[in-house]
Amino acid sequence: MLIHVESHKQDKSVGRIRQQNESKIIAAAEIEFARHGYKGASIQNIAERSGLPKANIHYYFRSKQGLYAAVLSNILDLWDEVLSELDPDGDPAQELEAYIRAKMVLSRDYPLASRIFGIEIMSGGAHLKEYFQDGYVDWFKGRTAVFETWIAQGKMQPIDPAHLVFLLWSSTQHYADFSCQIDAALGKPQAMLERAEFDTATETLIHIILQGCGIRQP
Amino acid sequence: MLIHVESHKQDKSVGRIRQQNESKIIAAAEIEFARHGYKGASIQNIAERSGLPKANIHYYFRSKQGLYAAVLSNILDLWDEVLSELDPDGDPAQELEAYIRAKMVLSRDYPLASRIFGIEIMSGGAHLKEYFQDGYVDWFKGRTAVFETWIAQGKMQPIDPAHLVFLLWSSTQHYADFSCQIDAALGKPQAMLERAEFDTATETLIHIILQGCGIRQP
DNA sequence: GTCTATAGCCCGATAGAC
């Protein structure tokens, strides 16, 4: 409403700065929330990391909760955007392989998103209560329905669809969430897994899961 | 040294109380650390939950770090104790199946341990630096060696052993770590997964992984 | 819109009476 009164010039300029600052804050917040969880993260550190004064964070996002909600919302949007649904009429082998590849790319390119979500769930998911409301059961049924179709058509063995979905999630997210343990186990000097290692992981998962479901023969 | 001067009666009594209180504190700390991570947990809440005054926690454990180290150490001891190594001379199918069952029982019976460790790793594992020192690479090589033996003997397909181990870890721990998401997806009213659901999950994982490695035929 | 200054609270840790 108020914005309508202001000139276009001001709108653009102000909007641009706002968007830039909000992005800076969100980027800094993702690092802090991924490192310390919701309660452990501090607005002070987020402010220092973003290069903005502490009070500006309260100006752009009403509160710590508001900032965290924005970060979580970004993560859910990213996943909805990137992960397309499996096509019941498609070839199971191709569909599953493409899904595993897409999830592994997400783990490689957006590890912070995966970790923030993971820590939130492990901590009890108190901030995702709404997200996990009744609609979630139906959404999940949509995820498993594809496999029931394929099983009914004899395209794969009668694997429990829900637990297959959990396996797809857990095995792929592991490479984002537990990367510091993986690095330690493989003796990588620091931080991120090499691209080649990620590719090996992807191919290994595709092999075991597809063959394990009887979709590909040995 | 000082203890030797005191009477046996005092020793026993004091030792018993100390052990009881330490157990109470550790139990309360596990709940708080699993819910808020290291930085987010507060000694105050741990004290209230344990029914002891705040200062006693500093008396029994020197500091917050000391208490957290004790909790983490308990978790690592539990896993060393329960998870026996795979026998290279044993039957791969039986050995792998037994391992998956053992890890799923741990996820079911000690979900807090799994979550505390998981949150610590996801947060960067700063408090496990020593644990992940050079010895860890060798320990991990010991884990993967069994599979290399089996592959050389033609008992299983040439699966990358390291990524197979990661799959075993991720798929089983998921049921402890992400239980609140699993409950939401399956429409369980609250908290813990039913025993029957856990059994279904275990059998599904055994089926997919063993068949996926070419250890069991379809 | 931006930023300084500060209120009010909870934190980890300790001193010291019992």
Add this chain to the structure above:
DNA sequence: GTCTATCGGGCTATAGAC
């Protein structure tokens, strides 16, 4: 060994000058 009382510091959030 136990527990109260308290210190110093960092926290979220806001008031108000610019």
